[in-house]
Amino acid sequence: MSETQLFDRVAIIGCGLIGSSLARAMQRDGMAGEIRACVRSAESRAKIMELGIADSVHESPADTVEGADLVVLCAPVGANESIAQAMASALAPEVIVTDVGSVKQAVIRDVSPFLDSGMHFVPGHPIAGSEHSGPEAGFADLFDNRYCILTPPPGTDEAAVERVAALWRRCGARVELMDAKHHDKVLAITSHLPHLIAYTIVDTAANLEESERAEVIRYSAGGFRDFTRIAASDPVMWRDVFLNNRDAVLEMLQRFNEDISQLQRAIRWGEGDLLQSIFHKTCEIRRSVIEMGQAGTFDPREPGSQDGSQS
Amino acid sequence: MSETQLFDRVAIIGCGLIGSSLARAMQRDGMAGEIRACVRSAESRAKIMELGIADSVHESPADTVEGADLVVLCAPVGANESIAQAMASALAPEVIVTDVGSVKQAVIRDVSPFLDSGMHFVPGHPIAGSEHSGPEAGFADLFDNRYCILTPPPGTDEAAVERVAALWRRCGARVELMDAKHHDKVLAITSHLPHLIAYTIVDTAANLEESERAEVIRYSAGGFRDFTRIAASDPVMWRDVFLNNRDAVLEMLQRFNEDISQLQRAIRWGEGDLLQSIFHKTCEIRRSVIEMGQAGTFDPREPGSQDGSQS
Numbered sequence: 316m317s318e319t320q321l322f323d324r325v326a327i328i329g330c331g332l333i334g335s336s337l338a339r340a341m342q343r344d345g346m347a348g349e350i351r352a353c354v355r356s357a358e359s360r361a362k363i364m365e366l367g368i369a370d371s372v373h374e375s376p377a378d379t380v381e382g383a384d385l386v387v388l389c390a391p392v393g394a395n396e397s398i399a400q401a402m403a404s405a406l407a408p409e410v411i412v413t414d415v416g417s418v419k420q421a422v423i424r425d426v427s428p429f430l431d432s433g434m435h436f437v438p439g440h441p442i443a444g445s446e447h448s449g450p451e452a453g454f455a456d457l458f459d460n461r462y463c464i465l466t467p468p469p470g471t472d473e474a475a476v477e478r479v480a481a482l483w484r485r486c487g488a489r490v491e492l493m494d495a496k497h498h499d500k501v502l503a504i505t506s507h508l509p510h511l512i513a514y515t516i517v518d519t520a521a522n523l524e525e526s527e528r529a530e531v532i533r534y535s536a537g538g539f540r541d542f543t544r545i546a547a548s549d550p551v552m553w554r555d556v557f558l559n560n561r562d563a564v565l566e567m568l569q570r571f572n573e574d575i576s577q578l579q580r581a582i583r584w585g586e587g588d589l590l591q592s593i594f595h596k597t598c599e600i601r602r603s604v605i606e607m608g609q610a611g612t613f614d615p616r617e618p619g620s621q622d623g624s625q626s
Numbered sequence: 627m628s629e630t631q632l633f634d635r636v637a638i639i640g641c642g643l644i645g646s647s648l649a650r651a652m653q654r655d656g657m658a659g660e661i662r663a664c665v666r667s668a669e670s671r672a673k674i675m676e677l678g679i680a681d682s683v684h685e686s687p688a689d690t691v692e693g694a695d696l697v698v699l700c701a702p703v704g705a706n707e708s709i710a711q712a713m714a715s716a717l718a719p720e721v722i723v724t725d726v727g728s729v730k731q732a733v734i735r736d737v738s739p740f741l742d743s744g745m746h747f748v749p750g751h752p753i754a755g756s757e758h759s760g761p762e763a764g765f766a767d768l769f770d771n772r773y774c775i776l777t778p779p780p781g782t783d784e785a786a787v788e789r790v791a792a793l794w795r796r797c798g799a800r801v802e803l804m805d806a807k808h809h810d811k812v813l814a815i816t817s818h819l820p821h822l823i824a825y826t827i828v829d830t831a832a833n834l835e836e837s838e839r840a841e842v843i844r845y846s847a848g849g850f851r852d853f854t855r856i857a858a859s860d861p862v863m864w865r866d867v868f869l870n871n872r873d874a875v876l877e878m879l880q881r882f883n884e885d886i887s888q889l890q891r892a893i894r895w896g897e898g899d900l901l902q903s904i905f906h907k908t909c910e911i912r913r914s915v916i917e918m919g920q921a922g923t924f925d926p927r928e929p930g931s932q933d934g935s936q937s
Contacts, residue, residue, distance in 0.1 A: 393898075417848075442848050446912070462845055501841045504831055506848030512823055513849070515886045517908040519878070520815055522885065530812045532914045534773055537728075537753050537817025538824070540915055541852055547912035550905030557893045557901060567830070568890055572883075574833065575826045579879055582868045587704075590868060594861035597828040601757070601858035603843045604851055 321482055323348040326383040328376055328398055329390030330354045330363055331549070332444060333415045335453030337387060338368045340486040343455045353379035354450075363450050376402035383407060385482075388414035388426070393555035396425035403429040411435045411475045417502060417552075419466040419495035421559035427468075435475035438466045438495065440502070441488055446547040459487035466495040503563035507556055508571060511564065513545035514553070632793055634659040637694040639687055639709055640701030641665045641674055642860070643755060644726045646764030648698060649679045651797040654766045664690035665761075674761050687713035694718060696793075699725035699737070704866035707736035714740040722746045722786045728813055728863075730777040730806035732870035738779075746786035749777045749806065751813070752799055757858040770798035777806040814874035818867055819882060822875065824856035825864070 325347040327334045334352070341347045352369035353376050354360050360372045373379040380386050380402045388395055395414065406412070412430060414422050419438050430436055443461040445452065463483040467476045480490045493501075520531045520539065531539060557564055581589045636658040638645045645663070652658045663680035664687050665671050671683045684690040691697050691713045699706055706725065717723075723741060727733050730749050741747055754772040756763065774794040778787045791801045804812075831842045831850065842850060868875055892900045 442845055461847060464845075501838065501845055502848060504834070504838075505842050505845045505850040508830075509827060509849035509853055511889060512827060512886070514905055514908050515889055516820060516823060516882060517911050518889075518904050519819075519882045519885045521907050521911050522881070523815070527812065527815075528911075531816050532911070532918050534753055534775075534812055534816045535915050535918075536772060537813060538820035538856055539816040541856060542820055543908070543912040543915045545849055545852060546905070546908035548905075550902045550909065553905055554898050554901040558896055558898055561893055561896075564893060565890065568886070570833070571827060571830045572886075574830045575823070575879070575883075578822060578826055578829075579876065582872055582875060582879075585869055585872075587865050587869055590865040591861050593829050594825055594857075594859075594864055596832050597825050597854070597857040598861065600828050600832050600839075600843070601854040604846050604854045607843050607846075 319345045320348055321346045321478065321485065322383075322385040324351065324383045325349070325385045325387065326351045326353065326380040327369070327387050327389055328353045328379060328402070329388065329394070330359065330369070330372075330450050331389065331448050331552075332452045333441065333457075334387070334389030335363070335366075335368050335450040336443075336455065336457035337389065337415070337441075337453075337486065339453055339455035340458060341482075342368065344485055346482060346485055347385075351379045351383065359450055366450060368450065368453070377405035380405050380407075380410070384410060385478075386410055386412045388412070388416070388422070391549075391552045391555040392416040392418050392421055392559050393551075395422050399426040399429040406430070406434060408433050409435070411437060411478060413437045413439045413465075413479050415439060415441055417506060417556050418560040419464075419498045423466075423468055423495055435472050436468075437471060437476050437479040438468075439479060439483065440464045440466070440498065441483065441486075442506070443488075444548075446544050448549040448552075456487060458483065461488050462491055463488035464491050464493050464498055466493050466498050468495070499560050499563045500566075503560055503567045507560055507564050508567045510545055510548060510553055511557065511568065512571070513542040516542050517546040630656045631659055632657045632789065632796065633694075633696040635662065635694045635696075636660070637662045637664065637691040637697045638680065639664045639690060639697065639699050639713070640705070641670065641680070641683075641761050642700065642759050642863075643763045644752065644768075645698070645700030646674070646677070646679050646761040647754075647766065647768040648700065648726070648752075648764075648797065650764055650766035651769060652793075653679065655796055657793060657796055658696075662690050662694065670761055677761060679761065679764070688716035691716050691718075691721070695721060696789075697721055697723045699723070699727070699733070702860075702863045702866040703727040703729050703732055703870050704862075706733050710737040710740040717741070717745060719744050720746070722748060722789060724748045724750045724790050726750060726752055728817060728867050729871040730775075730809045734777075734779055734806055746783045747779070748782060748787050748790040749779075750790060750794065751775045751777070751809065752794065752797075753817070754799075755859075757855050759860040759863075767798060769794065772799050773802055774799035775802050775804050775809055777804050777809050779806070810871050810874045811877075814871060814878045818871055818875050819878045821856055821859060821864055822868065822879065823882070824853040827853050828857040 330352045350369045352372045363372045441463040641663045661680045663683045674683045752774040
């Protein structure tokens with residue numbers, strides 16, 4: 316391997332926004348001797364070859380992982396078990412398997428049983444993405460300055476963890492280690508619940524009568540528009556996230572329901588002081604987000620700072 | 627009056643983000659012979675003189691409106707009644723009064739009783755803003771390509787409506803006429819409910835234990851961050867919006883609660899097809915928003931198109 320090369324042969328299973336971005340980042344930086352992509356639809360396979368983001372593209376997971384020293388699962392999390400089953404017999408004896416899913420306990424449950432001892436499983440989650448899907452939506456610097464959380468189960472080979480961490484650092488990400496269960500809880504509130512709520516409010520608007528719906532779209536700049544962007548995220552990916560992080564999502568949703576009931580009651584009974592004090596508290600959280608460098612000047616891709624979109 | 631001048635003396639009552647942006651737009655384009663601002667806090671009065679966005683700044687609404695042919699109410703909507711009472715005796719006999727509030731039935735209820743026949747009240751609502759507040763947050767092109775909805779009650783003098791419409795068009799806005807009750811219902815779903823929900827989810831996160839809260843902020847790029855921006859909007863302004871559009875907000879919140887219960891149940895019972903079909907429906911609403919020119923390429927200030935912020 317050359318100095319910059321981290322792996323000889325990388326198999327990327329599922330090549331949508333995240334998988335194709337990872338392939339592009341690896342290409343940009345010469346991290347892999349060879350990149351093999353596995354995609355189910357013939358159309359996407361043709362697109363990937365056209366875009367030139369993999370050295371070869373395959374329909375079967377087993378064909379793809381043949382001789383690979385790194386396998387990256389990038390399909391919706393609900394597909395992991397059948398992919399693991401399909402590729403198991405073709406995996407190299409000391410392969411490192413990782414993934415990019417937004418839920419980590421489920422992937423450990425679904426994939427680990429198919430890996431022999433000697434193989435290494437390092438679950439991972441780059442906190443990056445957009446509402447756009449498909450191989451053409453990816454770009455090499457998607458992970459720049461983003462966090463990537465690894466959740467290796469206790470006893471995972473440290474050298475394997477370090478190799479996966481090195482890969483993400485070379486993609487520009489800030490790597491953190493975390494317990495899988497804790498990850499799922501934190502992401503339930505920072506990502507899964509926000510998406511569920513955005514889907515819901517856009518659904519509420521979609522259920523209005525036709526004439527009102529047209530006006531909602533027309534006047535969406537008042538706040539609704541931001542939710543439509545989040546609610547345009549990939550339906551299958553998010554279906555699988557909610558079904559596979561059920562307990563944590565339902566717990567956070569229960570807390571949210573209690574909090575919205577309190578606000579509902581305050582509006583009904585005209586309790587202005589309570590409303591105002593809650594709204595002050597939330598302003599402070601925003602300040603913390605900005606101070607942590609997760610918004611504003613830190614990141615040119617931060618949505619909408621100074622954008623003048625509310626009223 | 628010169629050719630570009632629309633009013634001799636304009637009184638702007640309340641000079642935060644919207645009021646100061648309107649003053650700047652009027653100055654930029656020579657729309658007013660004189661701009662007088664009314665602000666309660668001494669600090670903001672000093673700031674306005676320092677910024678030079680008004681010809682004079684006053685503490686009392688009555689002093690401010692003296693001899694004005696246009697009065698624009700730009701304070702939080704809960705303050706309108708006491709402002710109307712305070713300025714009533716000083717209003718010129720044929721003055722045009724307008725406002726910029728996000729709720730229209732309440733301002734008609736609160737202000738109309740204080741206006742003599744001969745005076746004209748043209749309620750208005752520019753659908754523009756940001757999470758930033760105060761006179762220093764304003765900018766002259768805030769209203770460019772934004773909708774401004776006017777809700778004149780039946781019988782309002784047409785010439786007065788046209789003069790207010792002309793003002794907003796000169797500010798760059800697209801003016802629409804609407805019934806006040808209908809406005810309040812449409813804005814309840816496009817703006818008020820999104821803000822209420824954003825405040826709630828950020829409140830839910832704020833109520834987590836200290837250690838978890840720090841992680842929520844750290845990993846906020848997964849979707850939560852977008853909500854913190856909306857939930858950083860001015861607490862007093864939004865308290866007043868919710869209290870003054872109570873019925874429409876509670877009705878939309880009820881619909882939202884029904885829709886989120888359906889999703890909650892689908893997650894609990896693993897109904898993936900239902901989740902996926904709802905998420906497909908919401909993607910279509912996003913497409914409509916983009917097609918209507920309310921997102922994406924149309925508006926450079928559109929938050930977060932292509933920003934890569936979710937996961």
